[in-house]
């Protein structure tokens with residue numbers, strides 16, 4: 374983003390009254406509400422006006438955003454440090470990439486996972502003579518957070534499918550609880566790992582195999598495992614038969630992979646049709662992203678506004694407040710999607726990035742979060758833009774609790790915007806304690822209803838808005854070299870290479886009697 378061009382706007386608007394900006398929109402207020410694919414994006418409470426937005430869109434033009442978008446959507450190399458395209462859109466239901474190798478592979482894998490999911494759901498797949506009643510996904514990061522979020526979000530669509538459980542942690546209790554109470558002969562473990570070499574996942578899978586071997590004879594063990602991986606030889610070496618190792622190609626980034634075979638636990642637990650509807654919703658958002666004018670394009674606008682807040686106004690974090698019990702894991706999911714993608718400090722050609730990268734993303738589910746960290750949002754010194762994610766139907770629901778949920782969300786947006794100024798004359802010495810500064814911007818993303826289509830569209834919207842921010846910051850959103858160092862150091866610690874470490878780390882290992890070597 375050309376800071377120089379936007380600085381004047383930020384100087385003008387940064388300290389202005391947000392109430393004045395918002396009320397000043399007048400009849401044009403509705404121009405700040407955009408819709409596509411069953412989602413309404415309300416930007417009316419953002420700290421910018423029409424002139425600043427026009428400058429942002431000009432900046433997008435000068436960065437050739439539309440050209441970069443077309444490169445992404447046509448399978449160009451958008452991940453130059455790994456020499457790859459980012460083709461997760463190929464998995465969306467109805468995606469138009471026919472004729473390419475990727476299309477063939479996607480069609481083949483989707484037919485395989487659908488058939489397997491149906492066999493498991495119908496009870497015809499019986500590795501130990503009993504139907505599967507629980508699937509346990511073992512994976513971490515992108516091989517965990519997507520399936521975990523969607524399993525929760527769409528739980529009411531499962532229609533009697535096997536239970537879905539998730540194991541990501543090295544803490545043995547995670548696996549213990551995931552299998553607790555289950556008949557081992559009715560369990561299916563899915564090892565989701567592109568590399569099939571991630572420590573947490575491999576140790577979890579080995580522990581699962583060891584546990585299961587106490588209950589199931591060795592010749593039946595492999596029947597209780599399936600995998601999604603780009604390393605089929607490693608999965609085979611682990612003991613998973615080739616027909617149940619589903620392709621997770623290297624041109625699908627981990628945090629963009631929920632649409633692929635990584636979603637196998639969902640395809641089984643929720644059913645292939647629900648999973649397909651989820652992918653179809655994402656495809657609607659892809660089409661919108663590909664064809665809507667930039668000034669009406671939800672992912673483009675959201676990406677530009679988030680960059681505006683981060684870079685021009687200097688807000689270092691963004692809070693995701695989902696007003697739905699079913700979306701309680703949305704903030705965790707977006708945290709990885711955005712922070713692993715945009716937490717970079719060099720441009721595509723390796724030069725120091727001229728601006729900050731993406732914001733710190735955090736949040737939770739409302740109204741519970743109102744009783745935990747919202748105090749800090751209202752009266753803390755830092756300004757944090759909030760994204761409220763809600764369900765439009767709730768506003769006019771016949772259910773009083775749904776209406777109350779919507780009212781709470783609306784009230785929080787208004788409270789953050791306006792704050793509360795109390796005079797000492799009325800409140801006495803507590804006036805300053807009870808006052809709230811306001812002036813805190815928020816956006817609202819309203820799903821028509823929470824269903825597979827709108828959820829798919831919501832996730833795709835965020836994937837694309839991350840891409841837009843990547844273009845603005847000039848960085849590569851598809852690599853994640855920053856997570857490597859910790860992996861190398863862990864391996865060194867486990868091997869006992871203590872001389873490599875700083876005095877503090879070495880002392881910690883000595884003091885605690887570390888048993889790794």
Ligand code: F6P
Pocket residue numbers: 513514515516565566567568569570571574626627628713853856
């Ligand atoms: O945390 C780094 C990371 O590489 C993520 O990007 C990825 O989703 C996760 O690890 C798991 O990787 P894999 O699927 O190869 O096990």
